[in-house]
Amino acid sequence: MLSDQQMLRIPGPTPIPPSVQRAMSQPMIGHRDRDTKELLRKIKPKLKPIFGTVQNVEILAGSGTAGLEAAVINTVQPGDEVLVIVTGAFGERFVQICNAYNIITHQIHVSWGDAVTPEKVESYLQSHPSIKAVMATFCETSTGVLNPIQQLAKVIHQSSEALYIVDGVSSIGAIEANMDAWGIDILVTGSQKAFMLPPGLTFIAASSRAWEKIEANDQSRYYFDLRKYHHSSLLDSTPFTPSLTLLYGLEQVIKLLDQEGLANVFGRHDLMMKMMRAAFHNLGIPLLTSEKAASPTVTAIKPNTFQADELRKVLKDTFGLVTAGGQGELKGKIIRIGHMGYCSPTDILQVISSIEIGLKMIGMDITLGKGTQAAQKIFLRSGKH
Amino acid sequence: MLSDQQMLRIPGPTPIPPSVQRAMSQPMIGHRDRDTKELLRKIKPKLKPIFGTVQNVEILAGSGTAGLEAAVINTVQPGDEVLVIVTGAFGERFVQICNAYNIITHQIHVSWGDAVTPEKVESYLQSHPSIKAVMATFCETSTGVLNPIQQLAKVIHQSSEALYIVDGVSSIGAIEANMDAWGIDILVTGSQKAFMLPPGLTFIAASSRAWEKIEANDQSRYYFDLRKYHHSSLLDSTPFTPSLTLLYGLEQVIKLLDQEGLANVFGRHDLMMKMMRAAFHNLGIPLLTSEKAASPTVTAIKPNTFQADELRKVLKDTFGLVTAGGQGELKGKIIRIGHMGYCSPTDILQVISSIEIGLKMIGMDITLGKGTQAAQKIFLRSGKH
Incomplete structure (x- = not known):
């Protein structure tokens, strides 16, 4: 061989495209310098169409799981009831995160390899009006299943007031997502999948109704506190030192996506x-x-x-x-x-x-x-x- | 110009050394592959002398603040009293993290530009026996002050049962640290300082008495749960996708440190x-x-x-x-x-x-x-x- x-x-x-690899080899810069602000200003608006949202897409240094945890703990509190749609290992990860925070999970389990049906979710929500959030996996990486995220949005919003939290880790950037039009409240992804980058960044966007919950939520959090990221975004900055190398790479990824359309x-x-x-x-x-x-x-x-x-x-x-x-x-x-x-x-x-x-x-x-x-x-x- | x-x-x-830059340009690998296990097996033992410990040094994807938060929430619980030594902006960061988790902070403030004196800490601890942890900054990046971390260890352990948590973010790898010999219970650093890497990794080591607290602590946490990292370490793995590019870089950094001594x-x-x-x-x-x-x-x-x-x-x-x-x-x-x-x-x-x-x-x-x-x-x- x-x-x-x-x-x-x-x-x-x-795999990382060669031009992205080269972009990541640029010399280090100061994380509070104008260069970093310019980088963020160039990158961040370009993430919006990928997520299908007019909201800011926040960037955290961490694995995809860090993003999922941030999504959960910014919107839900201990003792709240949530519905997790488990179609494989990453549905189970949502359950584990909720368990760690004493969030009460209802679970719809589907055979590994199958997608959930909107009807199942609809009837469950109708008989459980106390559910405050529904968590679903867009592409279930452990099986290669694509769940009907758009149709789920419809039944969720028709039958409840629950927030709709979606793990888009191995879908966003490869599969069309219309967060705003569909009605996704929180959408998360990571850098090491369709974004063609090394692992180390997680991306989160939230709807305006999710932001209301986030602002009002008093669950303890610091590094994962999305309010801090939102506030820094307004200043073209980040609350904590960002993974600058990956931001350089992301700038080039966005160029590649733009070129292809x-x-x-x-x-x-x-x-x-x-x-x-x-x-x-x-x-x-x-x-x-x-x-x-x-x-x-x-x-x-x-x-x-x-x-x-x-x-x-x-x-x-x-x-x-x-x-x-x-x-x-x-x-x-x-x-x-x-x-x-x-x-x-x-x-x-x-x-x-x-x-x-x-x-x-x-x-x-x-x-x-x-x-x-x-x-x-x-x-x-x-x-x- | x-x-x-x-x-x-x-x-x-x-700045990133050219050879580290080149190391980070290696092609992506699977995070659950033998290659990643071998990389971790090569890297992790070499971190121990840098921290001056026989304990495993755990590696998390995230900023230095993520490491500080992990140190706090794995060892302390809401309502616990802690003493934070504030000699600048990063001492204040400890306070902010504790505030976010309803941990009660006692604070010793020293003029920005001065180091704390062990005597001050000693007398404070003697009159406040309820304090469960003391948090100090080794090098206070905001002023260029080096606090007397070794001497502090001595007075802390002589006058209390408190855990000693140290922010080593802009010191570890540049300044001698003898975590075990001095009696530091948790030592944290980040990748973007003396480790000559881009930001995106944080490192944490804990003493055996800290591990006892970590195991027993029921504070809600998932991504920051050090027990998960410890468990994965035993299998030469990580609980969540690691920042593989930075691990490649770290392998080369360790070679450079070894060559120089x-x-x-x-x-x-x-x-x-x-x-x-x-x-x-x-x-x-x-x-x-x-x-x-x-x-x-x-x-x-x-x-x-x-x-x-x-x-x-x-x-x-x-x-x-x-x-x-x-x-x-x-x-x-x-x-x-x-x-x-x-x-x-x-x-x-x-x-x-x-x-x-x-x-x-x-x-x-x-x-x-x-x-x-x-x-x-x-x-x-x-x-x-």
């Missing part, structure tokens, strides 16, 4: 999903999720004729192609392939054709090129050429 | 402080702190014959030399010059000789070279050549 080649195709962290970015992800799914379908390898529940950013297969982890090992050893296994109850049972951020249709062809060889190497009786061909056809039919 | 030249001489963020690193900072002080002394410009209270990482001058901010502006415009002004009550009254991390005696000569020109440019009647000469003499006398 060619040394020093690695194709990182896990659902985040994702957001609609094209979303279209590319949709196309990659379709190529992936057609390939596995044609190879006769079961997909974990239905077409309706599939995420444009991560595809999971659930093989019934070979060991998932055996194929993953061969792919890594032979090609340096790194995929992800299952989490929780799906450990050892699935393979997850990330296709978000710095990933294009030609990368999908590479992944699929390499997987075909891997399947042969572990003794599977498949026709080489059959999956690739299906993906190629999808590409040609898409007109994206 | 030569375009694209900037000399960042603020007390953090500090920690004792020499500390010696270099001490020498730079002496050169700075001798220069200003010889130029007749008042230093903010006494020799005894001076920090090896940042020097503040408090001019009485010219406007601090006027000189700062000339230095930036003429040489791209960036210094820091005063914070809080010292705003506009002082100039702070950082000399930590990627900074050497020759850089100090550059700073001083440039400042001499700046002084002339703002109309001061000084003898050019007088400060530089004093610094040169200190260097030659030190035998570090």
Whole structure:
């Protein structure tokens, strides 16, 4: 195997584009200097269309979980009842955060690999009027499920006064989000997914009704206190030293997204999903999720004729192609392939054709090129050429 | 002025060494991969001598303030009484964090520019036996004061059962710290100071008696829950996605510190402080702190014959030399010059000789070279050549 080649195709962290890597190599600057203010002034307005909001998108130094925790503790208080929609490991993370703060969770659990239905949420909320917030995962990274976030918004607001908090960690920047139009109250993401950056930043936007709750909430918090970020934003600043290197990278990421155009970015992800799914379908390898529940950013297969982890090992050893296994109850049972951020249709062809060889190497009786061909056809039919 | 030249001489963020910059440009890896485990296995034991501890040093993604908050909320609970030693803006930050969590603060205030005396703390603790923790700032970045952390440890443990929590943000890695031998219970630092990295990581080590409190503490927390980091450490992992780019950089920083030798690193900072002080002394410009209270990482001058901010502006415009002004009550009254991390005696000569020109440019009647000469003499006398 060619040394020093690695194709990182896990659902985040994702590869960094060379120009972003170079942007992050700029010399350090003072975090209270004009340079930092200018950087923030350039970056922050550009985040709004990605979130689909007119609100400021606040930037915190921390992992995606830090953002989720900030979303929860700024809006909900100990003893409050919330509804968490659990469709996989990241739905469970919301539950864990709430548990840590003595927030009472109602939970709707859906089989891992399925999306929640709006009807289920609607009837639950109607019979539980005390619920103050609903937490949902846009793309459930652990399964490759895309939950119907827009439709959920509708039923949530029709049937309750609850705030709607959405984990957009492996979706925002790859999948269209219209936070304001749909009625999402808090939307969170991280830097290491569709934003094509290293981990270390988390982004949060809040609706005006969420800001009212945030301002009035007396839950103890300091570093995660969104009021501090909001206040600093008005001065083109941050309350605490920001991750300057990642801000440099973000400036370049925004240029790349602008050059491609957001609609094209979303279209590319949709196309990659379709190529992936057609390939596995044609190879006769079961997909974990239905077409309706599939995420444009991560595809999971659930093989019934070979060991998932055996194929993953061969792919890594032979090609340096790194995929992800299952989490929780799906450990050892699935393979997850990330296709978000710095990933294009030609990368999908590479992944699929390499997987075909891997399947042969572990003794599977498949026709080489059959999956690739299906993906190629999808590409040609898409007109994206 | 030569375009694209900037000399960042603020007390953090500090310049990044080229080899660290290159290390951070390595391609992204999976945060749950063997590569990340190996990286953590290489890095983490090397942090222990820098902190002077046999305990694990935990790494969180976040600003230094995130580390200070984690230190507080893992060990203290609402309603507990603590003593905060306030010698400047970062002592006040401890107070703000405690206030956010309804922790009752006793405060010893010292004039900005002075260090606290152990006697003051001793007598305070003797008359207030209910105090559960004492919080102190090793180097107070806002004034360039180095508090007597070792001596404080002694009086704190002799006169109370309180935990001793130390903000080491602009000292650890530049100044000797013997956490275990001195009796520090929690020691915190950040990446963007003596560690020569961009901001975005915070480091925390805890003594075994602090770990007992941490384990027993039921204060609500999730992302900042040090128990999670401790548990993951045992598996060479992290509970949440780490800032992988900064970990790559940290691996190289540790190589640089190893090559120089920690004792020499500390010696270099001490020498730079002496050169700075001798220069200003010889130029007749008042230093903010006494020799005894001076920090090896940042020097503040408090001019009485010219406007601090006027000189700062000339230095930036003429040489791209960036210094820091005063914070809080010292705003506009002082100039702070950082000399930590990627900074050497020759850089100090550059700073001083440039400042001499700046002084002339703002109309001061000084003898050019007088400060530089004093610094040169200190260097030659030190035998570090």
